[in-house]
Amino acid sequence: MAFLDELAAREAAMRWLDERTQLGTQPVKQPDVSSFPFQGERVSLLLRQQGICKPRQLEAALSIRTTWTPPGGKPPYEDAEGPDGLVRYAYRGNDPEFFENRALRLAYQHQLPVIWFVAIEPSVYLARYPVYVVADEPDQLRVALAISEDQRFLGVPRADEVDRRRTVQRLTNLRLHQPVFRAQVLGAYERSCAMCRLKHVELLDAAHIIPDSKERGTPVVPNGLSLCSIHHRAFDANVLGLRPDFKIAVRRDILDEIDGPMLKHGLQAMEGVPLTLPRRQAQHPDRQRVEERYEEFRAAG
Structure with a gap:
């Protein structure tokens, strides 16, 4: 599949998810969204064993995944909000040149939208999209994510830009923390x-x-x-x-x-x-x- 199809494939994946998640508001199980149809092929979307999903038909990463961690447990990767309000997503392993990390970097270089699956229960995810990689930090084995188009527009605030950092933090709370919190709590109380x-x-x-x-x-x-x-x-x-x-x-x-x-x-x-x-x-x-x-x-x- 040519690089020119990268954006079309992502748009198709998001439309397909819209139908299954009620526009991103309802959780999904991993087997139900493991792949989607595009141009006569099945394209991988959420793989059980891979945090960064680069389908064989695409050049750049299509989705990322944050695994389920029980309350009080230690996650295998630290995906956390940075001091600038942007979420950091960890590379896979310690090699920035590992193929999945390169695929994630390619999504950053071409500013391609990515889908982020955040686990709220074992094998149950809330899909956040579109998400954009707005900074690559290979020395810290991670990238910075903008959770929405408006946050992406604000970019990465400098340390002295207090007002812009507060705006980014507010958007992170609105676009990520609140929906994930609601899904986790409703799941715990069996809706x-x-x-x-x-x-x-x-x-x-x-x-x-x-x-x-x-x-x-x-x-x-x-x-x-x-x-x-x-x-x-x-x-x-x-x-x-x-x-x-x-x-x-x-x-x-x-x-x-x-x-x-x-x-x-x-x-x-x-x-x-x-x-x-x-x-x-x-x-x-x-x-x-x-x-x-x-x-x-x-x-x-």
Whole structure:
């Protein structure tokens, strides 16, 4: 396949993913997106054993993958946000000239869009696209990624460009951390509200126990709750709280109100109801965070 087909193949892959991920909002399993049809051939897209996927028909890397790491585990590669707000993606191995690393570098040189599969469970991924390699850092065995077109336009901020770095960080949070956090939390709670058991995914949010504006408000499952929209708003507003024994508390003045069925059944009836917890102990709410947030709830009451 000629290099001129590189962009067409990527556009075809992204359109194909749009149909299977509801425009990138729904997770996919690795076997379901391992390859896609293009010009009469099957083109590799997400390989089980390779972090950087360069199909045999293309010259440059088409996709990259971040593997699943259990809470508290150590990932095999450190894919993390840098001080400039851009995500760093590690080379494979220690040789910058390894063929997969060269393929990733070629995507950078020609500014070709790449698809990034971020694992939220074993063999379950959230697809982020288009992603662009905006800097190559071979001395540190990694590249820098722009998570969106607008972040790509901003480029790599210099150390003295504080405002631009903040903008890049905000975009990274918006385009990467928030969608991945939501997918991980909803997956842990089996796509239902932890308070009322509602299972309509389109009405579910990932709520932070400690807000992301605070130091301990990191986007990790033990700092998250899967909540329907009404209970998310109520939790954020300290109308509802979560006790350290993982039972729901309702603010005293709300319990004393008289109103319609939503107040009675949607809020007041939540008093003392046990939270539905994830199956995995490691995904349960972090008790220290819950205690800290409960003290805030009590102060609000």
